[in-house]
Amino acid sequence: MLTNLLALIGLAAVPALLAVYLLRNRVKRLSVSSLMLWTERTRMVQGGGRLQRNRLPLLFFLELLILLLLVLAAAAPRILSSHGTLPLTVILDDSASMSAVGPDGKSTAERALQQLPGLLRKGRFGPVRFMLAGTEPRWLGPEAEQQLRQGRLPQDWTTRAASCDLDQALLLARSESAPGKKILFLGDTRPSTTPTGGELRWISAGLPLSNAGFIHAARSGDRCLVELQGNGAVELSLDLGGQTRTETIQLESGIPQRRIYALADPDARFEAWLPDDPLSIDNHVILLPKPPRRVGTRLSIADPDLHTLLARTVSASGLDDPGTADCDLLITDTAGTDAAENAATWFLHLHRIKDGTPFTGPFVMDRRSPLLDGISFEGLVWSADENAPMPGMPVVAAGNIPLLTRTEDLAGRPHFHLQIDPSLSTLPDSPAWPSLVWNLMEMRAAEKPGFREVNLRSGMIPEFVGTAEWSGILQPGLIEMVENGQTYQAAFNFLDAGESDLRVCGSGDDGDWNDPETLERHYVDLAPLIILVGLALLALHQWLVRREDAAIAGRAHGI
Known part of the structure; x- marks a missing residue:
């Protein structure tokens, strides 16, 4: 802890002081009344050594105490002032890896929380606020804060987030904290670089553990894909739509493995399990079949050619639900039919054009509209009436002539208006036509409940x-x-490769809150007081030395 060079030099002087006094005591002046007594002295030494106890004088202890006080003053000790408090923000890692259970049976969050009450008692902090750092940072309420101060895990600290966005949490903490604030982060990994500046202290309570988990899962029809990572042999349990089985997979560290399974019933549910390990949240996968969303489509078309064309197109889309009484989509060429429909009905108004002008492009298209996904009108002939009333915003236009528009009524129901003339247009015979109708029905299906x-x-x-x-x-x-x-x-x-990999976890205490600004503002320097005590002891030392010198001089003169 003593990083000051002067303090180290002072400590090195302690054994030197002790050596000086020990060597001084070994050489003593001996006065005898006759030289004949030296023979007796020699005989005593030759007879064997005698154990003599070194008695250090009081001056030695005074000098040692003064030296130690100087060393302590050089170390610049400080104590928190009676009127100084430090605002503190505690950031809690809310990612899933914090729920990993170690050999002691405690989760990483519980181990990190054990250190919090002691840290709060050692410092004089106020106010203290708590924040969860997950995919998005958020402040905790008073009840959760009280539980944390008592060392209890609050319910709001779920440790279920897919990641810990510490950068956003630090930005939020710095924007809402008072000057001189301190930040404490409790997590499960060591920082890449040690925090500097005296603001952030980073305490890690993680353990590098071996864990197997699912990191990816997807389904398309009756095909199900799962991806795993881990180390060593693991037992994988499967439920393939009522057919259960177990298989052993050999996993290599850092190398994901994929498995693809086919279901006999495309409408069945797929499930997979891994055995219990330190992190349980990534040990189970469920893949549901995509429920069919069909559209109740009704045709109210007076023109027989258009009716036949739309009937074939709607039937071929595979999205029509002819058995339902609900009218989700009304396709009509007759005005005034929208008032009788329900509030959820969409409308496609067909404007039958006669003697229109054929356009071959280029066509202006609103590519932001999902109605045009995957559609190209290049090379088509599209007949239109330049003077036809086409309300709404253009979706497709030939120059400044709208061919397909969209608008909404007062109830918020979408209305699409389409100019069409099958006799002078190649649109009904092109691949763009069924795609256009399919996109419209798919858009309507996406707005059904679910x-x-x-x-x-x-x-x-x-x-x-x-x-x-x-x-x-x-x-x-x-x-x-x-x-x-x-x-x-x-x-x-829960599928996240980073959170499932517990090998990167670690424990430690990084960062220091004792920056120069904090020390100057909130702490009292004890060095001057220590130096004053040392000077007082030095004065006492000098008085004792002079008194001893006076006593020796008096004995020398027979006083």
């Missing part, structure tokens, strides 16, 4: 279409939502 993604992974937030809203803490497993009496399911899997 989860947008049924297989979620770390970092994803459930998106549910409907009046219900998802709220709560994501836990690996199944998520359920109820809409209009129907239950919808999604699966959440």
